[in-house]
Amino acid sequence: MSTRFLAVGECMVEMAPTADGTFKMGFAGDTLNTAWYARKCLPRSWDVSYVTAVGKDQVSAQMLRFLEGSGLETDRIQQMDDRTVGLYLIQLKEGERSFAYWRSQAAARCLASDPAQLEASLAEAGLIYFSGITLAILPPDDRAAFLEALRVARANGAKVAFDPNLRPRLWEDADTMRASVTEAAGVCDFVMPSFEDELAHFSDETPDVSADRYLAAGAAMVVVKNGSEDVICATQGKREKFQPQPVTQIVDTTAAGDSFNAAFLAEYLVTGNIAASVDAGANLAGRVIQQRGALVEALVPA
Numbered sequence: 534m535s536t537r538f539l540a541v542g543e544c545m546v547e548m549a550p551t552a553d554g555t556f557k558m559g560f561a562g563d564t565l566n567t568a569w570y571a572r573k574c575l576p577r578s579w580d581v582s583y584v585t586a587v588g589k590d591q592v593s594a595q596m597l598r599f600l601e602g603s604g605l606e607t608d609r610i611q612q613m614d615d616r617t618v619g620l621y622l623i624q625l626k627e628g629e630r631s632f633a634y635w636r637s638q639a640a641a642r643c644l645a646s647d648p649a650q651l652e653a654s655l656a657e658a659g660l661i662y663f664s665g666i667t668l669a670i671l672p673p674d675d676r677a678a679f680l681e682a683l684r685v686a687r688a689n690g691a692k693v694a695f696d697p698n699l700r701p702r703l704w705e706d707a708d709t710m711r712a713s714v715t716e717a718a719g720v721c722d723f724v725m726p727s728f729e730d731e732l733a734h735f736s737d738e739t740p741d742v743s744a745d746r747y748l749a750a751g752a753a754m755v756v757v758k759n760g761s762e763d764v765i766c767a768t769q770g771k772r773e774k775f776q777p778q779p780v781t782q783i784v785d786t787t788a789a790g791d792s793f794n795a796a797f798l799a800e801y802l803v804t805g806n807i808a809a810s811v812d813a814g815a816n817l818a819g820r821v822i823q824q825r826g827a828l829v830e831a832l833v834p835a
Contacts, residue, residue: 534690535659538575538802539609540568541584541679542667543641544596545634546620549787549826556622560599561827563664563698566788569828570795570817571662572604576803582606584654586640588617593640609654616640623787623826630787636670645675648682655686660802662794664696668713669703676713683720692802694723696794699730711735719751723801725794728759740765744772756797756811758790764811773807777815780822788827793818 542564548556565583572581583605587593589612596618600607619636636642645651655661661683668676687693697714704710711734718724724747731743740757744767747755757765763774797814800806821829 534692535657536579537657537659538568538571538579538581538798539584539655539658539661540564540571540582541644541655541661541663543619543636543639543644543670544583544585544587544600545636545639546592546596546618547827548620548622550623550625551825557826559826559828560596561788563666563696563788563791564662565600566791566827567662567696567795567798568605569603570788570792571799574796574799574813574817579659579802580606582609582658584609584644586611586613586616586642586644588612588640589614590617593618611640611644611650613640613643616643623785625785630785639670642670642672643675645671645679645682648678651678651682652685655682655691656689658686658691660692660694660798661686662694662696662798663717665698665710665714665717666700666703668717669700669710673705680717680720683717687720687722692722693720694725694794694798695721696725696727696790697730698727698790699734701734707734715746715750718747721751722753723756723798724752724754725756725758725790725797727790728757728762731757741767741772758793764815766807766811775808775811775815777811778819780819783822785825786822789818789822791827792821 543562544565545562547559547561568583619639622633624631728740731737737743743757744755755767766773793814796817797810800810800813
């Protein structure tokens with residue numbers, strides 16, 4: 534198996550609230566968050582690459598420097614003359630976050646516009662990670678091309694991991710979102726939903742229902758996150774439940790699922806131990822939500 538963790542999606546400018554009521558500029562986004570934490574959690578023998586598209590303006594150049602400074606490989610990132618990068622602002626209320634977005638000209642929307650280039654970008658990956666947001670920002674034809682590229686990569690030996698990360702505002706309509714996410718699950722070795730999203734948008738009554746639905750769609754393994762409740766890990770032949778350690782002081786839930794996914798996958802890729810992988814994911818996510826912002830430098834070893 535190749536030792537390259539490759540995340541695909543959109544990196545954005547992040548404006549995060551500080552304790553004194555101002556905002557701090559950074560760079561984040563769901564798949565970028567996972568790649569950033571994966572780089573911290575994986576052995577140095579693994580490469581971690583990011584696949585996206587950016588502009589050729591100053592803020593895009595600053596973003597590339599940030600990615601490179603974080604230890605992420607950027608050679609598979611497209612640069613476009615007529616585009617820039619998106620921006621979002623985090624709003625907090627009692628530890629829960631909401632977002633305001635400015636992303637209509639985001640270059641990342643074009644990351645799958647050249648199928649041959651996309652296929653080359655995914656080559657030699659050991660694991661390819663993407664999310665529902667990766668799918669949602671793509672035009673329909675590019676979305677189909679992206680899923681086909683994943684099928685090719687998987688046939689060539691790559692594993693594929695997917696967090697549905699259901700965000701209806703990004704999609705044409707809710708039915709398209711549900712159909713696309715279900716189709717995507719069928720090309721995945723790991724599907725890693727958050728039950729809160731599945732309840733809201735698929736009307737799943739329990740996390741077990743979510744696991745069963747994604748298994749029926751063709752996923753090899755489903756890992757259902759559910760806040761402080763049990764994490765469910767299910768395959769066609771086995772189902773286990775794990776209780777994460779409680780977190781008493783929640784400051785900011787930004788990147789909770791992203792960091793869980795990173796630590797889970799990093800541990801699983803190295804050891805194949807599900808219990809240790811859930812423990813690693815829950816431990817990191819539990820520490821992340823006790824701090825402000827998506828990327829918390831002090832929580833994981835360099």
